[in-house]
Every structure is written in C-alpha cells, then in structure tokens.
Amino acid sequence: MMDCVPYPSPSPRVRLFLVRYRSGGLMVKGFLAEPSDGQLHDGFLYLRGGIKGVGMVRPSRIAEFAAEGFIVFAPFYRGNRGGEGNEDFAGEDREDAFSAFDWLQQHPRVNNGKIHVFGFSRGGVMAILTAIHRPAASMVTWGGVSDMTLTYEERPDMRRMMKRVIGGSPARAPDQYEWRTPLEEASHIGAPVLIIHGRLDQNVSVEHAYKLEAAVPHAETVYFDEYDHYIPPAVNRQIVSRLAKWMKGDNEWECQWN
Numbered sequence: 001m002m003d004c005v006p007y008p009s010p011s012p013r014v015r016l017f018l019v020r021y022r023s024g025g026l027m028v029k030g031f032l033a034e035p036s037d038g039q040l041h042d043g044f045l046y047l048r049g050g051i052k053g054v055g056m057v058r059p060s061r062i063a064e065f066a067a068e069g070f071i072v073f074a075p076f077y078r079g080n081r082g083g084e085g086n087e088d089f090a091g092e093d094r095e096d097a098f099s100a101f102d103w104l105q106q107h108p109r110v111n112n113g114k115i116h117v118f119g120f121s122r123g124g125v126m127a128i129l130t131a132i133h134r135p136a137a138s139m140v141t142w143g144g145v146s147d148m149t150l151t152y153e154e155r156p157d158m159r160r161m162m163k164r165v166i167g168g169s170p171a172r173a174p175d176q177y178e179w180r181t182p183l184e185e186a187s188h189i190g191a192p193v194l195i196i197h198g199r200l201d202q203n204v205s206v207e208h209a210y211k212l213e214a215a216v217p218h219a220e221t222v223y224f225d226e227y228d229h230y231i232p233p234a235v236n237r238q239i240v241s242r243l244a245k246w247m248k249g250d251n252e253w254e255c256q257w258n
Helices: 059-066 094-105 123-133 148-154 156-167 174-179 206-215 233-247
Strands: 002-007 014-023 026-035 041-047 070-075 110-120 138-142 193-198 220-224
Touching: 014 059, 014 094, 026 059, 041 059, 041 094, 041 123, 059 070, 059 233, 070 094, 094 110, 094 123, 110 123, 123 138, 123 206, 138 233, 148 156, 148 174, 148 206, 156 174, 193 206, 193 233, 206 220
Parallel strands: 041 070, 041 110, 110 138, 138 193, 193 220
Antiparallel strands: 002 014, 014 026, 026 070
C-alpha cells in the first residue's frame, strides 16, 4: 500500500510527492521525485543520513537527482514526519529501505525495474544492506558509514544516542553492532559499487570507505584530499552530474573538481 500526495517542488522539471508506504507492518513516509517529462527512467533509492530531524531528506537534494533523469524515492525512516514506529539506526529500520526498493521496482515509469541505491553518511550502511539483500543495478556510498562500532568509537557526541537506540555500547551489545555492520557480507554485492569520500571527513572518517573498499574488491573509489563531510555546492553539482552518468554506464571519472 502506498499513498502519494503532491508536494511543492523546487524545480519545474521535477514533480514531488509526499509518500506513505508500508514497511514491516508499519506505515512510514518519504519523498518521491519524478522528472516531469512522463518518460521511463531508472529508479534511484536515496538513503538519507542522520537520525530523526538531523539529516532529514531535503526536496532540493532529491530534485537534483531526479533532474538527472531518475525516479527518486527517499524514505524518511520509521518514526519520522508522522510515520509509525521508531528509528533504530540500521536495525529493524533497514526494512524501510528494503520495502522502498521493492515498491520502486513496481513504479510504472521505472525502466525495467532497474534501481540504483545511494547512501549518504549513515545512509551508507543502509545502502550496503540494501545492495546485499536486493538486486541493485548499482550502489553508491558518499561519506558513508560502513562499520557501526567504528562510528561509536569516533563519535563521542553520538554515543548516548547510540546506546539508547541500539541497546548499549559495543562492549555491552556486540551482537547489535555486528548486525549493523555488513562488511562481511558486502563481498556478495554483484552490482557495480562506487565509494565517494573526503579524506578530511571528521563526521564519518575515511576509514569507513577503506573498510568497504577492502570488502568489495570490484568497488571503484573517488577520494577527495581537500574535502570533509560537506562538499562545496559547485563541486557537489559536478559530482551529481558525473554520478548520474556513472550509474547509467559511463564509468570514466575524468573531470576537474573546482
């Protein structure tokens, strides 16, 4: 079941909808962005970072990808914006990504059910999990988490939240952190994989990218020596454009980042 209600779009080239869909017995919400041309396009599952109001999906962000020629669906995750349940940081809420993938495959304008999976920050681990358990056409992580124990260790400011939603520290709840760290299974991903990361990132250290690169031998990588978790708008636009081409089969990254 899915309900779509029109939502103000930041672009005349993109139609935006507020969506309510079923995931693991819960009704959760997200945004759907479509090019307004009425044509078939590949699907694009956008998996947000953060938790609760931090890192919430922005219409302007998903419109950027829709304008590149994708049908974009971006779950808010359970418990957000009026959705049922409680977000638990890549625990049961991974079902929100899986269910979104399944629905997007059935979208009448998605070309042959072809879905690309994209994860930013905390959404990186959600993207890895989805690409393991669903037939993704490609997978991209951008400043993405790959190891939840490492996140706990390197982010003292998040430890209280992580203990609350995960059920303790890695020392007290090791199984929960292991369950949320899919690196051992990441080698099962058959789709093309692209890892984008700034080496100066202090929100999600570049070590997460190195761990994912080691786990997925066929992964391609783009590392930025001069950037952290946030990339300047002009460079961001270039990356989005190149990323769209990469997903559609142009795998060369010959571009000047200014």
